[in-house]
Amino acid sequence: TDPYYIRYPPNSTPRHYSKIYATWIFIDSYLQDFYGDKHRGGFFVEAGALDGEYMSNTLQLEQAYNWTGLLVEPDSDNYSELLKTKRKAWLSPSCLSLYSFPHASLLKKSRENDEESNWLMRATSSLITNEDSFGRDNPKIFTLYETVQCFPTDSLLSALNVTHVDFFSLDIEMVEAEVLSNFPFEKISVDLWAIEHRILGVPQLKEPASLMNYTLADLKKFGFSANIIETREKLIDTFEDQKFIKFMISKGYYYLDMTCALVGDYLFLRKASNLFKSLKVPKEREFRTYVCEEKKVHAVAWPSFEIKSLRDPHHYPGLQYKDLI
Template sequence: MQVEVLVGMGRWSEWWWWCARPGRLPRAAPLSILLATILTLISLLFFLNAKGLARQKWADPLIHELGDHDLAGAPQHHPDLVTYIKQLHLLTPHKGPYQLNNPNITDFSQNGQSQKVEEILKGKRGGVFVEAGAYDGESLSNTLYLEQQLGWHGLLVEPDPWNFWSLRKKGRKAHAVQACLSPSPFPREVTFKQSDTMGHIASVGEEGSRRGIFTRVKCFPLYSLLLALNTTHVHFLSLDVEGAELQVLKTVPWERVTIDVICVEHRHIPEGSQALQNFLEEQGYILHSSLGDDYIFVRSKLQESPANDVL
């Protein structure tokens, strides 16, 4: 392989010298530009591949050897799964300045969800959030206000690769993972239908359709992600996963996890809004308010919660 590349480079040099002779360059210029572009793209691909391999070398040897199929169906608390997420999927917060499209906006949430959380938690500073369905990290964000104004930190979960690419450019001071929240208490890989803010796990009927843009994405249980963050106390969970909200909540081991305030979009839940309310009431929550398509639930024993965990 290396010999072929060197021979190819040698031929490229001879060709370029021939083209550079007086009178020949103008005629060969378009082809020269095309070949130079191709070589640049090849070099960029080699660089990105080398960068990815270098990142994987930091992973634990056991995790590096595990294939995705080895973790499929693993219990959500399994230490190998947690390490796999932490080392290969969880991206760290940005340290530089924000790069927002609308830096003068204060509350980016659609119906004032962020300030409602601030009101419920009495202006709490330094809290921990998880936002699933984080979109581009700015538009319609239920957590950016808390991060900027109150010094909160946490996790942004976004499965759509285009949206996630935009999210990472915004300079958010939170961990991020390109994945969906698993509707089962174990990791899985699903077909995801990309649709801007309406992206969702494709149904059986949709998977065979040629209409739309589909991609394969990994899904991790919420509890597994929390363990990867070294916390089990979340002050605010924003859950907007286009219909899988109740299934995701049912995977949570509530005896091991503390979530103070939950904002859930209920419009697309197949089981219905009442089923969502009934389930969370059984877990010790009360319906505090309704904002647009979102319900705000508050843990009834909020005042008795233990000391805050820190990421």
């Protein structure tokens, strides 16, 4: 019996969900530019895999470019659906350990009756790490709890004899930093990370939707009031977790981009990888810790799903770094 509960199901063709979410478009656009037809047969890890289809960051790589990998999903309801999709990947009904050793944890699961919103609720299943994690239940949402087994990431990958990951999608509801703090970067190389992360405990500032089409530089250039500029600067500080960014930089990564929202999707690229070398990033920019100063922000709602409104303009179009005038 596999001590990590890893399964490799037969491959078939899963059905497709409509890809309307800006975060998916943001991440997938980079995957297409970096990989696409140029890199077939790669290896991915997706932690927080849900059913393997809904908002999956790896399904396209598998179906179009013959990738395989490891899908990790601790929610037993989601995992049951994941088995039905028959992804061409290894599956584990576990969580990633918050420590350097295996442990059991309590998982909080929120549900609604509406099918579409229910999947949005399923995507919020989270580990209980302290009393505050229980939160206050919404009367329109019912909450379930289950005990789940967590394994160190390197234990799961070692079981598969994997030491290099081309793309790692980490979306595990606000415990990403704990998992990464115990990740063996010196033992397992990951070229590209997509990490959902937010700064906990910060006030949720808002600005008018009409300002979202302006970068911070635009606000200053066009003479907006000091109050508006100050609000934008504070917003950026709530988006970009400097401690988290600097941690990833210390592990040899380039801060590529993020979605510039309260719950942000960060992209980090390994500087020793050929992908990073192809960008030709100027030396003075390799250790940057801010990207939202030069981008439009999406604090309230996504005004557009156009890639150019989501991505750092230094890396759009194409993937060679360009200076902005």
